[in-house]
Amino acid sequence: MTQSQHSRDVVAYMEELGQRARHAAQAMASADTRSKNTALLAIADGIEAARQTLARANRRDLDAGRQRGLSEALLDRLQLSEARITAMAEGLRQIQALPDPVGEVAQLSQRPSGIEVGRMRVPLGVIGIVYESRPNVTADAAGLCLKSGNATILRGGSEAIHSNLAIAHCIQAGLAAGDLPGDAVQVVEVTDRSAVGALLSMPEHVDVIVPRGGKGLIERVSRESMVPVIKHLDGVCHVFVDNDADIAKAVAIAYNAKTQRYGTCNTMETLLIAEPVAERVLADLGPMYRDAGVELRGCARTCEVLSSALPATDEDWSTEYLAPILSIRVVPDLTAAIDHIHRYGSRHTDAIVTENLGKARRFLREVDSSSVMVNASTRFADGFEYGLGAEIGISTDKLHARGPVGLEGLTTQKFIVLGDGHIRD
Amino acid sequence: MTQSQHSRDVVAYMEELGQRARHAAQAMASADTRSKNTALLAIADGIEAARQTLARANRRDLDAGRQRGLSEALLDRLQLSEARITAMAEGLRQIQALPDPVGEVAQLSQRPSGIEVGRMRVPLGVIGIVYESRPNVTADAAGLCLKSGNATILRGGSEAIHSNLAIAHCIQAGLAAGDLPGDAVQVVEVTDRSAVGALLSMPEHVDVIVPRGGKGLIERVSRESMVPVIKHLDGVCHVFVDNDADIAKAVAIAYNAKTQRYGTCNTMETLLIAEPVAERVLADLGPMYRDAGVELRGCARTCEVLSSALPATDEDWSTEYLAPILSIRVVPDLTAAIDHIHRYGSRHTDAIVTENLGKARRFLREVDSSSVMVNASTRFADGFEYGLGAEIGISTDKLHARGPVGLEGLTTQKFIVLGDGHIRD
Numbered sequence: 057m058t059q060s061q062h063s064r065d066v067v068a069y070m071e072e073l074g075q076r077a078r079h080a081a082q083a084m085a086s087a088d089t090r091s092k093n094t095a096l097l098a099i100a101d102g103i104e105a106a107r108q109t110l111a112r113a114n115r116r117d118l119d120a121g122r123q124r125g126l127s128e129a130l131l132d133r134l135q136l137s138e139a140r141i142t143a144m145a146e147g148l149r150q151i152q153a154l155p156d157p158v159g160e161v162a163q164l165s166q167r168p169s170g171i172e173v174g175r176m177r178v179p180l181g182v183i184g185i186v187y188e189s190r191p192n193v194t195a196d197a198a199g200l201c202l203k204s205g206n207a208t209i210l211r212g213g214s215e216a217i218h219s220n221l222a223i224a225h226c227i228q229a230g231l232a233a234g235d236l237p238g239d240a241v242q243v244v245e246v247t248d249r250s251a252v253g254a255l256l257s258m259p260e261h262v263d264v265i266v267p268r269g270g271k272g273l274i275e276r277v278s279r280e281s282m283v284p285v286i287k288h289l290d291g292v293c294h295v296f297v298d299n300d301a302d303i304a305k306a307v308a309i310a311y312n313a314k315t316q317r318y319g320t321c322n323t324m325e326t327l328l329i330a331e332p333v334a335e336r337v338l339a340d341l342g343p344m345y346r347d348a349g350v351e352l353r354g355c356a357r358t359c360e361v362l363s364s365a366l367p368a369t370d371e372d373w374s375t376e377y378l379a380p381i382l383s384i385r386v387v388p389d390l391t392a393a394i395d396h397i398h399r400y401g402s403r404h405t406d407a408i409v410t411e412n413l414g415k416a417r418r419f420l421r422e423v424d425s426s427s428v429m430v431n432a433s434t435r436f437a438d439g440f441e442y443g444l445g446a447e448i449g450i451s452t453d454k455l456h457a458r459g460p461v462g463l464e465g466l467t468t469q470k471f472i473v474l475g476d477g478h479i480r481d
Numbered sequence: 482m483t484q485s486q487h488s489r490d491v492v493a494y495m496e497e498l499g500q501r502a503r504h505a506a507q508a509m510a511s512a513d514t515r516s517k518n519t520a521l522l523a524i525a526d527g528i529e530a531a532r533q534t535l536a537r538a539n540r541r542d543l544d545a546g547r548q549r550g551l552s553e554a555l556l557d558r559l560q561l562s563e564a565r566i567t568a569m570a571e572g573l574r575q576i577q578a579l580p581d582p583v584g585e586v587a588q589l590s591q592r593p594s595g596i597e598v599g600r601m602r603v604p605l606g607v608i609g610i611v612y613e614s615r616p617n618v619t620a621d622a623a624g625l626c627l628k629s630g631n632a633t634i635l636r637g638g639s640e641a642i643h644s645n646l647a648i649a650h651c652i653q654a655g656l657a658a659g660d661l662p663g664d665a666v667q668v669v670e671v672t673d674r675s676a677v678g679a680l681l682s683m684p685e686h687v688d689v690i691v692p693r694g695g696k697g698l699i700e701r702v703s704r705e706s707m708v709p710v711i712k713h714l715d716g717v718c719h720v721f722v723d724n725d726a727d728i729a730k731a732v733a734i735a736y737n738a739k740t741q742r743y744g745t746c747n748t749m750e751t752l753l754i755a756e757p758v759a760e761r762v763l764a765d766l767g768p769m770y771r772d773a774g775v776e777l778r779g780c781a782r783t784c785e786v787l788s789s790a791l792p793a794t795d796e797d798w799s800t801e802y803l804a805p806i807l808s809i810r811v812v813p814d815l816t817a818a819i820d821h822i823h824r825y826g827s828r829h830t831d832a833i834v835t836e837n838l839g840k841a842r843r844f845l846r847e848v849d850s851s852s853v854m855v856n857a858s859t860r861f862a863d864g865f866e867y868g869l870g871a872e873i874g875i876s877t878d879k880l881h882a883r884g885p886v887g888l889e890g891l892t893t894q895k896f897i898v899l900g901d902g903h904i905r906d
Contacts, residue, residue, distance in 0.1 A: 082823065086847050159846065165868070171857050173867045176845065180879055263879055284709065284880045305902030312904035398507065407898075420601065420897050421584065422511050432596050432900030441905070442598045442896060443590070454605055454688055455709045456881040459896045471867060471884045472845050473832075475857030477730030479737035480866070 070254035074261025077182045080239035081207035089156040095234025096152035100145040102226035113222035133189045144195040151199040154445040158205040175469040179205035181263035188269035191219035198241045204466035214247035256281040290402035291321030293434045296393040298410035299330040306409040307340045312433040322437040326383045328393045334386040350380045357386040373400040405437040426459035495679035499686025502607045505664035506632040514581040520659025521577035525570040527651035538647035558614045569620040576624040579870040583630040600894040604630035606688035613694035616644035623666045629891040639672035681706040715827035716746030718859045721818040723835035724755040731834040732765045737858040747862040751808045753818045759811040775805045782811040798825040830862040851884035
């Protein structure tokens with residue numbers, strides 16, 4: 057088969073998946089909560105019952121990965137350990153326990169014309185998920201899309217194909233148990249890269265794409281997609297310690313925001329401190345960070361106070377380290393802090409520590425990030441902490457969904473109008 | 482100057498507009514309601530005071546348009562009559578009277594960790610409006626974007642440039658009266674087509690594009706834009722008369738939905754009738770449509786009942802006539818009606834006429850359109866009728882804004898978190 061024939065086959069295959077998904081989406085939109093919950097529990101049970109099979113399929117992927125020379129970090133992400141299999145099943149049970157967002161009617165009210173107008177929450181339709189090596193995304197994403205009444209096309213990394221197909225098998229059995237169409241969740245079986253391109257080029261069959269993975273993947277998907285994308289880019293998060301801060305709270309929050317976990321997108325990457333309290337705050341925090349093994353990169357003033365800090369470059373201010381490294385800048389005041397955040401931040405999560413109400417209100421209003429906090433650690437920016445339940449990701453976009461995206465972000469609202477023979481004059 | 486030099490100049494000019502807009506957006510986001518309302522009233526007053534100047538500028542556009550051989554329809558759209566100037570001013574006063582959506586905090590509640598989490602409504606940032614010959618869009622769009630705290634870049638049709646710049650002059654004076662940055666509303670002064678391309682290629686400076694105009698413009702903008710687009714495509718709207726309909730209501734609604742105005746996107750284009758009541762409904766409606774001069778194109782069964790109907794082709798079912806033409810199809814039942822709407826509709830506005838609660842609920846749930854109605858004319862699908870106030874357009878997209886887009890559609894929500902030194906365990 058020639059290369060171009062092959063590409064045509066992939067496109068035709070994806071087109072068929074798209075048509076099937078569009079068709080299934082119609083049935084899913086009116087599926088009742090009981091059917092969806094039955095399916096979710098059946099998938100969870102099925103995954104636990106299939107531990108052996110899943111482990112075997114995963115071993116094939118791991119062996120192939122080792123032969124292809126994948127890095128240890130990638131192999132770790134690829135692995136379906138006992139604990140991860142249990143976590144997948146538990147995640148599905150948690151999604152099952154969440155309230156069904158579909159069909160909720162809000163703001164129903166009567167208008168002067170006599171009609172009643174409200175908004176009904178409905179699924180988006182067909183959601184394409186493009187992800188990399190973690191096979192557990194297959195179950196997580198399928199569960200969230202299923203509960204929110206959407207059909208899904210899942211395109212995982214080629215290195216996880218056997219694991220993903222084994223999970224897909226459990227999902228199919230679960231859908232059947234809930235009397236839901238098998239096409240409601242389809243795993244792309246073609247590992248060819250052109251399958252992603254085809255998925256991104258079917259706005260008639262796919263309503264939204266959610267890329268999950270590294271920055272390279274997300275940038276490629278955003279650039280190429282003709283379908284709207286809900287995406288998460290950088291998390292360059294700030295904590296600003298105002299001169300009216302309670303210093304004990306400031307120290308606790310700044311320490312927690314950096315050290316509680318290093319590799320997460322809501323970890324603080326830059327600490328901003330108002331000049332009047334800089335010495336006191338740095339005197340406390342310097343040794344704490346040193347003991348935790350955090351490398352400090354500071355502005356000139358910071359380096360003056362903390363001899364252990366290295367000089368920061370301009371690049372540091374816009375870097376998401378995802379590592380035990382922190383940049384620190386002493387700023388004159390709140391205005392300078394907000395300017396810094398606007399210039400270097402990534403609109404993800406930013407916090408102020410202050411006891412001054414006026415400054416807190418100004419920070420909340422003026423900082424244009426998906427989460428803006430007062431006197432709390434940036435690490436709280438998370439769907440579970442916010443009470444949304446499981447999340448499909450955190451959006452750094454402004455349109456549609458902003459911040460942690462849970463079930464609600466996978467739905468939309470349509471207007472409903474109720475009349476009794478009403479016509480317009 | 483060579484062509485490529487010229488293009489570079491246009492790109493540089495647009496880039497500068499983008500940077501200015503991004504800067505102004507920051508000030509606009511924290512502008513208080515009083516300043517915004519002062520500006521809106523000052524613009525309205527300024528437009529009325531500048532009637533002579535506006536009429537003169539408009540005459541230049543009309544003269545140039547006639548010389549270039551623009552059609553009468555285009556020249557009509559281009560015209561700024563006395564009545565249209567008054568309507569622009571009145572529109573701005575209505576926007577001034579609407580509640581300010583910015584800063585509203587919703588769903589603030591305490592989480593088990595002790596933090597309080599809520600959502601604050603904030604402007605989108607910078608909105609690009611791309612429109613054609615109607616100069617009144619300049620004032621309408623600027624007013625809506627201003628009230629919702631956004632900065633705007635307005636790119637109207639080259640044929641309206643003098644009218645648009647004259648309106649822009651009034652807007653500038655009004656912004657100054659409200660102590661708001663002049664860059665909050667910028668009218669593109671370059672009439673070169675490449676200015677649109679440049680505007681669509683600046684996601685770093687522009688947060689959303691709203692195209693206003695014919696289908697050609699909207700399709701071009703959607704295809705080329707690297708910035709998210711809120712758009713309105715076709716309005717192929719349906720009324721389905723169920724066999725449990727009150728025939729008098731059905732006849733009134735079907736007549737109103739078609740004939741109240743022909744050229745609007747929420748006008749019914751296809752009437753679906755359940756077979757058991759088809760003869761009665763058509764017997765009433767046939768003469769009414771004939772008297773109104775509506776051309777009927779029917780399925781075989783319709784033509785059997787109504788000798789005046791011409792046979793409809795498959796193309797008719799997906800055509801937005803925007804004219805006194807109606808396609809009519811007799812269908813076996815509700816399921817067939819929903820299938821027809823899914824296959825041929827444009828997801829804009831669709832209505833059922835029925836007294837049966839179960840069927841009404843099913844139609845509301847299963848029809849995937851931005852407005853779904855029971856016993857009301859599709860002509861109600863409108864921002865004013867829904868109580869949203871003025872609208873920037875009607876979105877047939879699903880993400881972000883669906884249906885009539887008013888002030889709320891020009892904003893987004895960010896999460897706010899309030900703590901008292903809270904850190905994550």
